Amino acid sequence: MTRTVKQDRAVRTRAALIRAGAEVFGECGFAGASVTKIADRAGLTLGAVYFHFKSKEELARLIVAEQPKLVVPPQPSQGLQHAVDVTLTWAYQLLDDPVLIAGARLVMDQDQFVPPEENSHQQWTQILLKDFQVAERRRELRAGADIQAIARLIVSTCTGAQMHAYMESGRADLPHRVEEMWQVLLPGIAVPSAAKKLEFGEDRGRGR
Amino acid sequence: MTRTVKQDRAVRTRAALIRAGAEVFGECGFAGASVTKIADRAGLTLGAVYFHFKSKEELARLIVAEQPKLVVPPQPSQGLQHAVDVTLTWAYQLLDDPVLIAGARLVMDQDQFVPPEENSHQQWTQILLKDFQVAERRRELRAGADIQAIARLIVSTCTGAQMHAYMESGRADLPHRVEEMWQVLLPGIAVPSAAKKLEFGEDRGRGR
Numbered sequence: 537m538t539r540t541v542k543q544d545r546a547v548r549t550r551a552a553l554i555r556a557g558a559e560v561f562g563e564c565g566f567a568g569a570s571v572t573k574i575a576d577r578a579g580l581t582l583g584a585v586y587f588h589f590k591s592k593e594e595l596a597r598l599i600v601a602e603q604p605k606l607v608v609p610p611q612p613s614q615g616l617q618h619a620v621d622v623t624l625t626w627a628y629q630l631l632d633d634p635v636l637i638a639g640a641r642l643v644m645d646q647d648q649f650v651p652p653e654e655n656s657h658q659q660w661t662q663i664l665l666k667d668f669q670v671a672e673r674r675r676e677l678r679a680g681a682d683i684q685a686i687a688r689l690i691v692s693t694c695t696g697a698q699m700h701a702y703m704e705s706g707r708a709d710l711p712h713r714v715e716e717m718w719q720v721l722l723p724g725i726a727v728p729s730a731a732k733k734l735e736f737g738e739d740r741g742r743g744r
Numbered sequence: 745m746t747r748t749v750k751q752d753r754a755v756r757t758r759a760a761l762i763r764a765g766a767e768v769f770g771e772c773g774f775a776g777a778s779v780t781k782i783a784d785r786a787g788l789t790l791g792a793v794y795f796h797f798k799s800k801e802e803l804a805r806l807i808v809a810e811q812p813k814l815v816v817p818p819q820p821s822q823g824l825q826h827a828v829d830v831t832l833t834w835a836y837q838l839l840d841d842p843v844l845i846a847g848a849r850l851v852m853d854q855d856q857f858v859p860p861e862e863n864s865h866q867q868w869t870q871i872l873l874k875d876f877q878v879a880e881r882r883r884e885l886r887a888g889a890d891i892q893a894i895a896r897l898i899v900s901t902c903t904g905a906q907m908h909a910y911m912e913s914g915r916a917d918l919p920h921r922v923e924e925m926w927q928v929l930l931p932g933i934a935v936p937s938a939a940k941k942l943e944f945g946e947d948r949g950r951g952r
Contacts, residue, residue, distance in 0.1 A: 644852060647911050657908040678931070685924045688908075692921070693897060695904030700865040700896075703855050713900070716893045723886070724932025 550588050552578050554602065557595045558638035566596060566645035593649035596642055600649075600656050603639045604663055610743030615671035616726060617734055619664050620718055623694060624741030627711040630698060640698055660691045676730035686725055693717050711741060758796050760786050762810065765803045766846035774804060774853035801857035804850055808857075808864050811847045812871055818951030823879035824934060825942055827872050828926055831902060832949030835919040838906060848906055868899045884938035894933055901925050919949060 556578035560569045571592050575585045589595045607629060609621035630636045639656060646655045661684075668683035677683070694714065701710040715736050722731040764786035768777045779800050783793045797803045815837060817829035838844045847864060854863045869892075876891035885891070902922065909918040923944050930939040 644907060652912055655908075655911055657911070682924075682928065685928050688921070689901060689925055689928050692904030692908060692925075693901045695907060696900030696902065697904075699852060699903060700863075700900060703863055703865070704860055713896070716890075717897055717900075720890065720893050720897050720929070721932060724929060 546588075549580070549584065553580070553585060553588055553595065554599060555634060556580075557589075557592075558599055558634040561596060561599065562634055562638040562641050566592075566642055566648060569596075596645075596649045597654075599635055599638050600642060600646060601654065601659075602635055603656060604659055606633065606635055609740065611740065615667060615674045616676045616730055619667040619671070619690070620734055620736065621740050622663065622667070623690065623714050623718075624711060624736070626694070626741075627698075627714040628738065628741035630710060631707055640702070643695065657691055657695070660694075661687045664690055671726075671730075674730075676726055678725060678727055681725050686721070690717070690721075711738070754796075757788070757792065761788070761793060761796055761803065762807060763842060765797075765800075766807055766842040769804060769807065769846040770842055770849050774800075774850055774856060777804075804853075804857045805862075807843055807846050808850060808854060809862070809867075810843055811864060812867055814841065814843055817948065819948065821948075823875060823882045824884045824938060825948075827875040827879070827898070828942055828944065829948050830871065830875070831898065831922050831926075832919060832944070834902070834949075835906075835922040836946065836949035838918060839915055848910070851903065865899055865903070868902075869895045872898055879934075879938075882938075884934055886933060886935055889933050894929070898925070898929075919946070 553574065557569075557574045560574050560577055564573065569592055571582060571585055571589075574592070574595065575582050578585070589598075607622060607626045609618070609625045611621065613621050626636070630640060643656060650656075652658075664687040665683060668677065668681075668687060671677050672681075672683065694717075697713040697717065698707065698710055701707045701713055718734075718736070722734070726734075761782065765777075765782045768782050768785055772781070777800055779790060779793055779797075782800070782803065783790050786793070797806070815830060815834045817826070817833045819829065821829050834844070838848060851864060858864075860866075872895040873891060876885065876889075876895060879885050880889075880891065902925075905921040905925065906915065906918055909915045909921055926942075926944070930942070934942075
C-alpha cells in the first residue's frame with residue numbers, strides 16, 4: 537500500500553469517526569456516549585478509534601471546534617450581510633447536519649472537555665465581531681454601537697433560540713426565529729440605508 | 745392534632761420537598777435525580793414524598809412552574825421598567841436561589857415532564873408580553889415595535905446568556921450580561937425619552 541493510499545484511508549476513517557461521534561453525542565448527550573458506542577456506530581474496532589482519538593473528550597472537543605468551519609454561507613457577502621448569512625446558514629444547517637446537531641446537544645457539557653477560552657460561545661462571538669468590524673468600516677452601523685455587546689447578544693440569542701425551537705418545533709422554526717432576531721435588532725444597531733439593503737430568507741442560508 | 749396543625753405541617757413538608765427537589769435537580773440534572781435522593785435530602789421517608797408528589801416528573805414540573813412566582817422585583821414598576829426589573833431580578837436571584845438554579849438546569853429536559861404550552865419559555869414570554877402591552881399604552885415603545893418578537897428575543901437571550909455565564913463565570917456576570925442586552929436593544933425598541941428614564945443596576949434586581 538502506498539503512503540498516499542494509507543493517508544487517504546486515515547482521512548476517511550477520521551471523517552467517519554467524527555460523523556459517528558456526532559450521531560452518538562447528538563442522540564445520547566456527552567454523559568451517555570462512550571467510545572464503544574462510537575466505534576460500533578462507525579463499524580470500527582476500539583483500537584482503530586483509539587488510533588485517532590485518545591478519549592471521548594478529545595472527539596467531543598473536535599466536534600465543537602469543527603462547527604464554525606462547517607457553516608459556510610452559500611453566497612459571498614461582507615459586514616452586516618455576512619453576519620446575517622452566518623446565522624441563517626447555521627439555523628438551516630442545524631435542521632439536518634449531525635455535527636451541528638451534536639454541537640447543540642453538547643453546548644451545556646462543554647466545560648467537561650473544552651478549555652473556557654475555546655468554548656463555542658467564544659468562537660462564534662469572535663466570528664461575529666470580525667463581521668461587525670468590517671460593518672463599522674463600511675459605515676453600516678450606528679455611531680456608538682457597542683460591537684462586542686452586539687456580538688455577545690446575538691450568540692446568546694441564537695443559543696437560547698435553538699433550545700426553545702428544539703422543544704417547540706424540533707427546530708423547524710429556528711430560521712424564522714433567527715430572522716425575527718435581526719428584525720428586532722437592526723433598527724437599533726444599523727443605519728437605515730444599510731438595514732434596508734440586507735437580504736434574508738432561505739437563499740441566504742441554504743442556497744437554492 | 746387539630747386540623748390546622750396538620751395543614752401547617754403539610755405545607756411545611758411540601759415546601760421542604762420543593763427545596764430538596766430543587767437542590768437534587770440542580771446538582772444531578774433530571775436524569776440523575778431520583779425520588780429516593782430527594783427524600784434523603786429532605787430527611788423524609790419515600791412514603792412521605794409520595795404522599796405529596798406522585799413522581800419526580802410532577803415535582804420537576806412544579807419547580808419549573810414556580811419560577812415566575814419567585815421572581816418579584818424589589819421595587820414597584822410598570823411597563824418597560826418592569827420588564828427590565830424582572831430580568832435583572834431573575835439574574836441576581838439565579839446566583840443563589842436553589843429553585844431558580846434547578847429551573848436553569850432543567851430547561852433542556854423540560855420536554856420530559858412539561859406539556860409544550862407550559863414550558864418556561866412560553867411562561868416568561870407571556871410575562872414580558874404583558875409588560876410590553878403596558879409599555880405600548882404608556883407610549884414607551886417605538887411605532888411598529890413587534891412586541892411578540894421582542895418578548896421572544898429577550899427570553900431566548902436570557903436563556904443563552906445564563907448558559908454562557910454559567911460556563912464562563914459560574915453565572916457571576918449574568919446581571920451584567922442582562923444589562924448589556926437592554927443597552928443593545930433599547931435604541932431600536934424604545935422612544936428615547938422612555939429609554940433615558942430607565943434605571944438599571946443592583947437596586948433594581950436585588951434591593952439594598
